[in-house]
Amino acid sequence: MSTAFHTSAWQGAGRRIFMNEVGTRDGLQMEQAFVPTGDKIALVNALSQAGLSKIEVTAFVSPTAIPALRDGEIVMREIERRPGTVYTALVPNVRGAERAIEARTDELNLVMSVSETHNLCNLRMQRRQSFASLRQVIATAQQAGVPVNVSLSCCFGCPMEGEVPQAEVLDWVQRFADLGVQGITLCDTTGMAYPSQVHELVRAFKARWPALGLTLHFHNTRGMALANVLASIDAGADRFDASIGGLGGCPYAPGASGNACTEEIVHALQLMGYDTGVELAQIVAAARALPELIGHETPSQIAKAGTRWDLHQPPADFADIRERALARA
């Protein structure tokens, strides 16, 4: 992606961008309604068929911790595996990793926060405790030959602490890079990222670890998700988390938009000439089917407004309007 430093992000020019769907995990885990297992499998299959590069299918956590995802094993075993799609899952510990590997998960996604306060609130551990635990998970994955990605929360700010220094973010990346993980996701957990900050952090990451996989995870809480994606691309990134329908969200901003919305990001990138490999019509259809599954509307603007290509008929009296205008000429 060294060309990204020389080509304007405003013109996609056919460049490949990889979309990682997180709605079935990061989205559904927040929902009150339990989405039936068969519907989850059908949704993952639909997203596969639409061409998503990676899908975070589920989480292998305690069923009491996240009851919405208590059917992780069945879902992961019964989805159709499309060649070219990577099926990943969140695992919090060695037990989760063993379950995920047993269910033939292609890649494990591990999570901790770069903010001490957020890590304590979210994971009930100090960061060093999380790191020690994840180190064991990584060893387990490596023994099984399964790739590991680490999602670092609060890389663009902590909703309780405020700023997180870039050097501290990069230190945590270094620790996981030293353990030989395949990828890192820099997560904007509560919508605090802004484009200039994103541009700087992505440039610093790409300069220091040109071969380490980099994914960006944005929330649209304050309307900046797409701009942050474009700033990331301009700085050399090419892989993004997004959530169908914009599912998921931020417990600190009820009512606000959640994750970057897959169909909004794909729609914009496709218009700009990027190649996401995703069939837009198929993900729009999947997004429009979500309210039936989860019992409420989603924040997706594309589900509401349609795509730019969806033209409208003139009003029924258009012929009359034109006649009257011509008569005045």
Added chain:
Amino acid sequence: MSTAFHTSAWQGAGRRIFMNEVGTRDGLQMEQAFVPTGDKIALVNALSQAGLSKIEVTAFVSPTAIPALRDGEIVMREIERRPGTVYTALVPNVRGAERAIEARTDELNLVMSVSETHNLCNLRMQRRQSFASLRQVIATAQQAGVPVNVSLSCCFGCPMEGEVPQAEVLDWVQRFADLGVQGITLCDTTGMAYPSQVHELVRAFKARWPALGLTLHFHNTRGMALANVLASIDAGADRFDASIGGLGGCPYAPGASGNACTEEIVHALQLMGYDTGVELAQIVAAARALPELIGHETPSQIAKAGTRWDLHQPPADFADIRERALARA
């Protein structure tokens, strides 16, 4: 703004961006509820005090055409005039121009569409009829020494016709430039603009008319408003319409977001180091007062989620969480 071609749009670096508030006209005209005249005046005054560069206060149209703005004269006469803010109004014809000038409007904003179908639907005239009519309005304004801006609808696509060729957009700009207007607004009337298209059109405009005022008017219908603003800045633009609370919208996409939201755009630009001259806290307060005036929520993400600087308290049991974590160490 020639520096914009050499400096990355991702870093504002103190550059001045001018924000033109259109909510009190373009927003309120869509509302079912009649906002009392005193509340309109108070809103315009609050927006003035917050530092908006320009405010489209009202419209001088037939009170039966837009009853929501039937108090245009009183509002324009009774607002406080903050030095440095330009108070503009929409005028559809010579009669409107005379009323606006009589009420001491600083600048007249004229509207027509570059799409024949949209112009017929929206203004009940062919484009050439609109142009002939606006030419008279421009003459009236010029006789009175009042500057004129022309807002061209559908410059980034027509929701009924589809694509509008860039050459056609530029032809209409040329006709008004030839009449000596002070400014042109390229309007994305229904949220069809996308960043690469915006970048190209703004570059073409700035190359051909470096001294003609250029404003961009985006809608957030498909989530691209902020990205389009940044693409415009990158191509040399520095003036944007936006609407407090994201008021207004697109009759073709009910339920979707409307105009680019003033506080969302200002919030993002301020974070990026641009100088908008706007006090963010004051416009957030104004946006949060809107539901009381209009009887429904607005699409503003900032009104819902707060700004990036609004930190949250850790949960009440945080001390316990930390104690337990430390005890495990």
